[in-house]
Amino acid sequence: MPAKAEKLGKPHHLGHRERLRQRFRTSGAEALPDYELLELLLFRAIPRRDTKPLAKALIARFGSFAGVLSASPERLKEVSGIGEAVVTELKLVHASGLRLAKAEIRPRSLLTSWNAVLDYCRAAMAFADREQFRILFLDKKNGLIADEVQGEGTVDHTPVYPREVIKRALELAASAVILVHNHPSGDPTPSTADIDMTRRLIEAGDKLSIKIHDHIIIGRNGHASFRSLKLM
Known part of the structure; x- marks a missing residue:
């Protein structure tokens, strides 16, 4: 745990979150393995908990980042720690990706x-x-x-x-x-x-x-x- 975080009594994962965001900003998504990219998405749905174990559990269950986003809400909820907020966030990102992919084919x-x-x-x-x-x-x-x-x-x-x-x-x-x-x-x-x-x-x-x-x-x-x- 960073010394500054210890002195302020802040959870260690807060520093991890900022470092992960910074790595994404400077190096892009290609620099992150699937579970870390998934962590970034989970930050929004789970603001006060370390999301790394949950991200790794999801990847282990569904095989890949794409597999997690494509999984049905019912199957996602079978993973301990997954509630409506997480399901909504993941399905929103999935729907956004489909809308973007569809836009690539519609005009041509x-x-x-x-x-x-x-x-x-x-x-x-x-x-x-x-x-x-x-x-x-x-x-x-x-x-x-x-x-x-x-x-x-x-x-x-x-x-x-x-x-x-x-x-x-x-x-x-x-x-x-x-x-x-x-x-x-x-x-x-x-x-x-x-x-x-x-x-x-x-x-x-x-x-x-x-x-x-x-x-x-x-x-x-x-x-x-x-x-x-x-x-x-």
């Missing part, structure tokens, strides 16, 4: 900003603990009209109804769509069911001139593109 053709599309989808879905089926609806210039989660299922299945997908595309006057879903297992390899469902969607879209540009599977360990794999 999605087919010419493919890396930004993948970054957004990964931020939105890679660490979800249930499967989600998301659709990016595109106009004639492949600009984004809407981004919608069409369904959420179990850890390994989400029901998808081609008729409903095409119906929604027609409602939005979309000319094309990009299909996206996640594999909570982490492995983005398409399953037989994924391949069959994609083919049915392509057939349904062809009848009404709705183009299926790609189907992307997002996992913690990467992504798989049906078009790149020549599955469509």
Whole structure:
């Protein structure tokens, strides 16, 4: 404990907080490991307690900074010391990151900003603990009209109804769509069911001139593109 803090009777973590903030200001986020960056976020929600043990417990539970931010409120609260204030702070930062990533793809053709599309989808879905089926609806210039989660299922299945997908595309006057879903297992390899469902969607879209540009599977360990794999 610094001598000055001892004399004033201040908790030792107050000096640690200021040193961590200063390191962030001078060296940026890249100079901090995941748990220290998480500590900085927890300062706001927990102003009078040492947050290092809690930050380390969260990283140990969810694997990474991104895993913590993406975890559901229910799972976050399973960690001792996590209350509503911490959950709100973490989910606010997560939502802000998604809004920023989405802003990178909205003004441009999605087919010419493919890396930004993948970054957004990964931020939105890679660490979800249930499967989600998301659709990016595109106009004639492949600009984004809407981004919608069409369904959420179990850890390994989400029901998808081609008729409903095409119906929604027609409602939005979309000319094309990009299909996206996640594999909570982490492995983005398409399953037989994924391949069959994609083919049915392509057939349904062809009848009404709705183009299926790609189907992307997002996992913690990467992504798989049906078009790149020549599955469509």
